[in-house]
Amino acid sequence: MIRTRILLVDPDEPEPDAIAEAADVLRLGGLVAFATETVYGLGAVATDADAVRGIFQAKGRPSFNPLIVHVGGDDQVRSLTTDWTDRAALLARTFWPGPLTLVLKRTPAIPDVVAAGGPTVGLRVPAPTVARRLIERVGLPLAAPSANRSNRISPTSADHVLADLDGLIHLILDSGPTSVGLESTVLDLAADPPRVLRPGPITAGELAEVLGVEVLSGDAGPTGAAPASPGMLAVHYAPRTLAIRVSDPAQLSEIVWPGRAGLIAFQTIPDAACPPGVARIVHPDPRQAARAFYRSLHELDARNLDLIIAVEPPPGPVWDALRDRLRRATTPHVS
Ligand code: TXA
Ligand code: MG
Helix, strand or coil: CCCCCCCCCCCCCCCCCHHHHHHHHHCCCCCCCCEEECCCCEEECCCCCHHHHHHHHCCCCCCCCEEEEEEECCCHCCCECCHHHHHHHHHHHHHHCCCCEEEEECCCCCCCCHHCCCEEEEEEEEHHHHHHHHHHCCCCCCCCCCCCCCCCCCCHHHHHHHHHHHCCCEEEEEECCCCCCCCCEEEECCCCCEEEEEECCHHHHHHHHHHHCCEEEECCCCCCCCCCCCCCCCCCCCCCCCEECCCCHHCCCCCCCCEEEEEEEEECCCHHHCCCCCCEEEEECCCHHHHHHHHHHHHHCCCCCCCEECCHHHHHEEEEEEEHHHHHEEEEECC
């Protein structure tokens, strides 16, 4: 068992001592959780295979699921990929730093364990000052999946990280809640046309517009084929509480409500649609919903309810990422 330390850092003016300490832990092969704009990441030096194995161990993550590598900028990227194409450069110019992960062919600088043995690596430049100073100070790329136990809810605050990983990691840099709240869009640029492997804050439509080419999204692969993005298993990010979803508020009338239940929704729900004692969380604005989604799930999960009911967001690409995460966190209600 490791003693997990927590260092408070100012998100705008990170204390140099805290950054230096975290960088030392990383250089010695340790694990440090830090905030990105999406969720907290669990970082290790990406070129240190032993340190990266520690991430898989702490998370209980299956070894077939590759990790995203976080870099400081384009220059650092070039030694990690063999195909820094015009498309990659254009997207990097437009969306980095930001919540976009580009999957490209990897060089031998990326250890097999990071790539789960595959030919590619996912790369991104995170935006927050703390993350950027940390990468700069270490001077090496950082592999960092979301800082939760595998298959649990992603962390958007240091408390969430601690609840899952206390005693399993060395350090948490606590710079407050994350701003975007849902994981980055993962785009496969090794494919032609490019394909969104995981919907996220940047939509397929926005990517297509910048690239001027078609961008595929959704699972178009043959049934039974291995998922293109190996981490995208159907059930993921799940709360401990039984959580089911309906696609339309009208279906709430079919629910047999237990004594203690919670509701999470993304549009106005009529008062009469659920019993008075039900804990309700409603986030009608897409950006605010993204920011608050995992926190809301953590909160409902902590109440020891008998049931969580989720109502899917309305149609439309701005809700794609949230709809995707909601579906992975819940099982469908069958009438
Ligand atoms: O916003 C994010 O992306 C956060 C922050 C910490 O950067 N990270 C994150 O990492 O969500 P993780 O490990 O929880 O999810 C990474 C996703 C998985 O679905 C994984 O399969 C996919 O990215 N991925 C990573 N490398 C890949 C690769 N080379 N090819 C295909 N998919 C890849
Ligand atoms: Mg994750």
